[in-house]
Amino acid sequence: MDIFEQWKIIEKEKFNHSPINKEDIMEAIYQKSTGTMEILKTRLKYKMMWVLFFTGCFTGLALWQFDNLPVVLIFGAAALLYGLAYFGLRTYYLKMGSEKKELSTLDVMKNNYKLINGALKFEGNIMYPTVPLMLLGAIAVPGLIEGETLLSIYGEPKTLTIAIVSIIILVPLVKFFGDKMNKIAYGSFINKLEDNIKEMEMVG
Amino acid sequence: MEEQYISLIQKHEGIIHKVIGLYVDNDEDRKDMHQEILLQSWKSYANFKEDSTFSTWLYKVSLNTALTFRKKEDKRKLVSxxxxxxxxxxxxxxxxxxxxxxxxxxxxxxxxxxxxxxxxxxxxxxxxxxxxxxxxxxxxxxxxxxxxxxxxxxxxxxx
Structure with missing residues (x-):
C-alpha cells in the first residue's frame, strides 16, 4: 500500500472542501470583535451600577437630613446629577448590541465603538463639572448639620481657602485618576475594537 | 493587499481545512478554529515575506494557531x-x-x-x-x- 496515495484519498474523503470567501474572513474578524463589544458593554454596566449606588447614597443622606433644607439641597442635587448620569449611561448601554438587523457587521462595530466612546465622554462631561460643587457641598455639610448657613460657613476665610485649595488640587486629580481608571478598564478593548474595524475596512 | 491575500487563501484553502480536520473533531471547535486561522493569517499576512512559499507560510500559521487553540480549549473535547x-x-x-x-x-x-x-x-x-x-x-x-x-x-x- 502506498501511503502517499492513501493520503490523497484521505484528503478527498475526510477534509472539508467548502470554499473560503471574503465574507468568511470578515466574519472571523467580526466574531472576535463581538467578544470585545460584549466586554465593553458589561463594563459599562458595572459603571452604571456604581453610579446608581452613589445616587442611592446621596438620596439616603438627603432623607437623613430631611429637616435641614441646605443639606437636602446639596445631597438632592448630587443625587439628581448621578441619577441623570445613570440614565444617560443606560441609554448608551441599551443601544449597544441592539442595532438594526440590516446593518452590516462593520457598521455594527463602528456603532459600538462610537457608543462606548460616547458613554465615556458623557460620563466625563457630567461628572467632572460636578466635582467642585460636590467638594463645596462636602466641606459645608458638617456646618450645615449643626445649623450654620452656607454664607456663614464660606464667610470664614479659612474654610473658603480650604475649599479653593481642595478644588485646585482635587479636581485635576479626580480627572487624572478617572481617565486612568477608564483607560485600564476600557482602553485596551476600545483599541482592539478600533484595530478590528481597520482590518475589516481593509478586507472590505 | 487584501485582494491578493484572499486570492492566495482561496488557492490554498485545502491547507486550512486539512489542519482543522486533523486537530479538532467537533463542529463547534471546527468553526472556531476556522475563524481563528483566518483571523491570524490575515493579521500575520503583512509579515509574509515572499522568500518562503505562501503554502509553507500558511501551514505554519495554521499549525501554530491550531496548537495554540488546542492549549486554550478544554483538551478533553479534542482528539485523544x-x-x-x-x-x-x-x-x-x-x-x-x-x-x-x-x-x-x-x-x-x-x-x-x-x-x-x-x-x-x-x-x-x-x-x-x-x-x-x-x-x-x-x-x-x-x-x-x-x-x-x-x-x-x-x-x-x-x-
Missing part, C-alpha cells in the same frame, strides 16, 4: 492522544486506517507526518516547525515505520 493501537480497526479501508493512525499521533508527530505526506521536503518541514532537518528525518523515518507496521498488522501482514 493515546499511543497507536489497531485493535478494533481491522475491518477499515486502508485510507481509513491510515487516517485513524495519524489522528492517534501526538500533536507534533501528526504535524510532521501530515507535512511529509503532503510532499514537503525535510528542509521545508524544518522551516515550518522550527525543528532541525536531521531530527525531522529521524522522526519521520520512525513514524513511517510504526505506521506501516500497524497497517501491516491490520492487513494480516500484507501491505
Amino acid at each position: 492522544e493515546t499511543p497507536i493501537t489497531t485493535t478494533s480497526s481491522e475491518s477499515k479501508e486502508d485510507y481509513e486506517m491510515l487516517y485513524f493512525l495519524i489522528k492517534q499521533l501526538n500533536e507534533v508527530d501528526r504535524m510532521l507526518m501530515t507535512l511529509h505526506l503532503d510532499g514537503y521536503k525535510n528542509q521545508e518541514i524544518a522551516e515550518i516547525t522550527g525543528m532541525t532537518s536531521n531530527h525531522i528525518n529521524v522522526k519521520i523515518h520512525r513514524l513511517k515505520a510504526t505506521i506501516i507496521d500497524q497497517l501491516k498488522k491490520a492487513n494480516n501482514g500484507h501491505i
Whole structure:
C-alpha cells in the first residue's frame, strides 16, 4: 500500500472542501470583535451600577437630613446629577448590541465603538463639572448639620481657602485618576475594537 | 493587499481545512478554529515575506494557531492522544486506517507526518516547525515505520 496515495484519498474523503470567501474572513474578524463589544458593554454596566449606588447614597443622606433644607439641597442635587448620569449611561448601554438587523457587521462595530466612546465622554462631561460643587457641598455639610448657613460657613476665610485649595488640587486629580481608571478598564478593548474595524475596512 | 491575500487563501484553502480536520473533531471547535486561522493569517499576512512559499507560510500559521487553540480549549473535547493501537480497526479501508493512525499521533508527530505526506521536503518541514532537518528525518523515518507496521498488522501482514 502506498501511503502517499492513501493520503490523497484521505484528503478527498475526510477534509472539508467548502470554499473560503471574503465574507468568511470578515466574519472571523467580526466574531472576535463581538467578544470585545460584549466586554465593553458589561463594563459599562458595572459603571452604571456604581453610579446608581452613589445616587442611592446621596438620596439616603438627603432623607437623613430631611429637616435641614441646605443639606437636602446639596445631597438632592448630587443625587439628581448621578441619577441623570445613570440614565444617560443606560441609554448608551441599551443601544449597544441592539442595532438594526440590516446593518452590516462593520457598521455594527463602528456603532459600538462610537457608543462606548460616547458613554465615556458623557460620563466625563457630567461628572467632572460636578466635582467642585460636590467638594463645596462636602466641606459645608458638617456646618450645615449643626445649623450654620452656607454664607456663614464660606464667610470664614479659612474654610473658603480650604475649599479653593481642595478644588485646585482635587479636581485635576479626580480627572487624572478617572481617565486612568477608564483607560485600564476600557482602553485596551476600545483599541482592539478600533484595530478590528481597520482590518475589516481593509478586507472590505 | 487584501485582494491578493484572499486570492492566495482561496488557492490554498485545502491547507486550512486539512489542519482543522486533523486537530479538532467537533463542529463547534471546527468553526472556531476556522475563524481563528483566518483571523491570524490575515493579521500575520503583512509579515509574509515572499522568500518562503505562501503554502509553507500558511501551514505554519495554521499549525501554530491550531496548537495554540488546542492549549486554550478544554483538551478533553479534542482528539485523544493515546499511543497507536489497531485493535478494533481491522475491518477499515486502508485510507481509513491510515487516517485513524495519524489522528492517534501526538500533536507534533501528526504535524510532521501530515507535512511529509503532503510532499514537503525535510528542509521545508524544518522551516515550518522550527525543528532541525536531521531530527525531522529521524522522526519521520520512525513514524513511517510504526505506521506501516500497524497497517501491516491490520492487513494480516500484507501491505
